[in-house]
Amino acid sequence: MDDLLEQQLKQLLIRECDKEDDIDWQSIADDEPLFGAKSRIAMDSLDALQVSLALQQHYGVRIEGAKDGRKILASIASIAAFIRSGAEGGELEPDQAKVGEKAQFTSSK
Numbered sequence: 001m002d003d004l005l006e007q008q009l010k011q012l013l014i015r016e017c018d019k020e021d022d023i024d025w026q027s028i029a030d031d032e033p034l035f036g037a038k039s040r041i042a043m044d045s046l047d048a049l050q051v052s053l054a055l056q057q058h059y060g061v062r063i064e065g066a067k068d069g070r071k072i073l074a075s076i077a078s079i080a081a082f083i084r085s086g087a088e089g090g091e092l093e094p095d096q097a098k099v100g101e102k103a104q105f106t107s108s109k
Contacts, residue, residue, distance in 0.1 A: 005080050006030055012058065013076070016050045017041055030077040035070065048073055055079070061086040 010025040013034070023040055033039045035048075043051070051073060052063045061083055063069045072082045
Protein backbone atom coordinates (compact mmCIF):
# COMPACT_ATOMS: atom_id res chain seq x y z
CA MET A 1 0.00 0.00 0.00
CA ASP A 2 1.28 3.44 -0.90
CA ASP A 3 2.37 5.90 1.71
CA LEU A 4 0.38 9.14 2.00
CA LEU A 5 3.24 11.15 0.47
CA GLU A 6 3.37 8.91 -2.60
CA GLN A 7 -0.41 9.19 -3.03
CA GLN A 8 -0.23 12.98 -2.82
CA LEU A 9 2.66 13.07 -5.29
CA LYS A 10 0.77 10.95 -7.81
CA GLN A 11 -2.25 13.26 -7.60
CA LEU A 12 -0.05 16.35 -7.92
CA LEU A 13 1.81 14.86 -10.88
CA ILE A 14 -1.36 13.94 -12.77
CA ARG A 15 -2.82 17.42 -12.26
CA GLU A 16 0.37 19.35 -13.10
CA CYS A 17 0.96 17.26 -16.25
CA ASP A 18 -2.72 17.64 -17.24
CA LYS A 19 -3.26 13.86 -17.47
CA GLU A 20 -6.37 13.62 -15.28
CA ASP A 21 -8.52 12.42 -18.19
CA ASP A 22 -5.91 9.94 -19.43
CA ILE A 23 -4.38 8.25 -16.37
CA ASP A 24 -5.81 7.22 -13.01
CA TRP A 25 -3.32 8.32 -10.35
CA GLN A 26 -3.92 5.05 -8.47
CA SER A 27 -2.56 3.08 -11.44
CA ILE A 28 0.88 4.73 -11.27
CA ALA A 29 3.57 2.52 -9.72
CA ASP A 30 6.03 4.24 -7.39
CA ASP A 31 8.95 3.15 -9.60
CA GLU A 32 7.25 3.82 -12.95
CA PRO A 33 9.38 6.08 -15.19
CA LEU A 34 7.98 9.58 -15.66
CA PHE A 35 10.17 10.48 -18.68
CA GLY A 36 10.90 8.62 -21.90
CA ALA A 37 9.33 6.23 -24.36
CA LYS A 38 8.35 3.69 -21.69
CA SER A 39 6.49 6.29 -19.65
CA ARG A 40 2.70 6.64 -19.71
CA ILE A 41 3.09 10.11 -18.20
CA ALA A 42 5.65 11.17 -20.87
CA MET A 43 6.75 14.28 -18.98
CA ASP A 44 8.42 16.97 -21.06
CA SER A 45 10.50 19.93 -19.89
CA LEU A 46 7.46 22.15 -19.34
CA ASP A 47 5.78 19.45 -17.25
CA ALA A 48 9.01 19.05 -15.25
CA LEU A 49 9.10 22.79 -14.57
CA GLN A 50 5.46 22.84 -13.44
CA VAL A 51 5.97 19.80 -11.20
CA SER A 52 9.17 21.33 -9.75
CA LEU A 53 7.37 24.57 -8.93
CA ALA A 54 4.45 22.70 -7.38
CA LEU A 55 6.84 20.63 -5.24
CA GLN A 56 8.51 23.82 -4.04
CA GLN A 57 5.14 25.40 -3.26
CA HIS A 58 3.65 22.38 -1.47
CA TYR A 59 6.67 20.77 0.18
CA GLY A 60 9.24 23.55 0.43
CA VAL A 61 11.88 21.66 -1.58
CA ARG A 62 13.78 23.21 -4.45
CA ILE A 63 15.12 21.28 -7.42
CA GLU A 64 18.13 22.99 -8.98
CA GLY A 65 19.77 22.06 -12.25
CA ALA A 66 18.38 20.10 -15.17
CA LYS A 67 20.59 17.05 -14.57
CA ASP A 68 19.62 16.73 -10.89
CA GLY A 69 16.03 17.55 -11.75
CA ARG A 70 15.78 14.70 -14.22
CA LYS A 71 17.15 12.26 -11.62
CA ILE A 72 14.82 13.53 -8.91
CA LEU A 73 11.78 13.55 -11.21
CA ALA A 74 12.53 10.09 -12.62
CA SER A 75 9.75 8.40 -10.60
CA ILE A 76 7.36 8.92 -7.72
CA ALA A 77 9.79 6.98 -5.50
CA SER A 78 12.70 9.30 -6.36
CA ILE A 79 10.58 12.42 -5.76
CA ALA A 80 9.40 11.06 -2.40
CA ALA A 81 12.99 10.20 -1.40
CA PHE A 82 14.08 13.74 -2.31
CA ILE A 83 11.28 15.29 -0.24
CA ARG A 84 12.03 13.02 2.70
CA SER A 85 15.74 13.90 2.52
CA GLY A 86 14.71 17.56 2.82
CA ALA A 87 12.74 16.70 5.95
CA GLU A 88 15.72 15.18 7.81
CA GLY A 89 16.09 16.77 11.20
CA GLY A 90 12.49 17.93 11.24
CA GLU A 91 9.08 16.96 9.99
CA LEU A 92 8.14 18.39 6.61
CA GLU A 93 4.39 18.82 6.31
CA PRO A 94 2.74 19.39 2.95
CA ASP A 95 0.22 22.17 2.62
CA GLN A 96 -2.85 19.93 2.68
CA ALA A 97 -5.16 22.63 1.35
CA LYS A 98 -3.06 23.10 -1.77
CA VAL A 99 -2.07 19.54 -2.64
CA GLY A 100 -3.47 18.76 -6.06
CA GLU A 101 -4.15 22.34 -7.12
CA LYS A 102 -2.55 23.53 -10.32
CA ALA A 103 0.48 25.75 -9.74
CA GLN A 104 -0.30 29.39 -10.43
CA PHE A 105 2.17 31.46 -12.44
CA THR A 106 2.14 35.23 -12.06
CA SER A 107 4.04 37.94 -13.85
CA SER A 108 6.16 40.40 -11.92
CA LYS A 109 5.13 43.18 -14.34
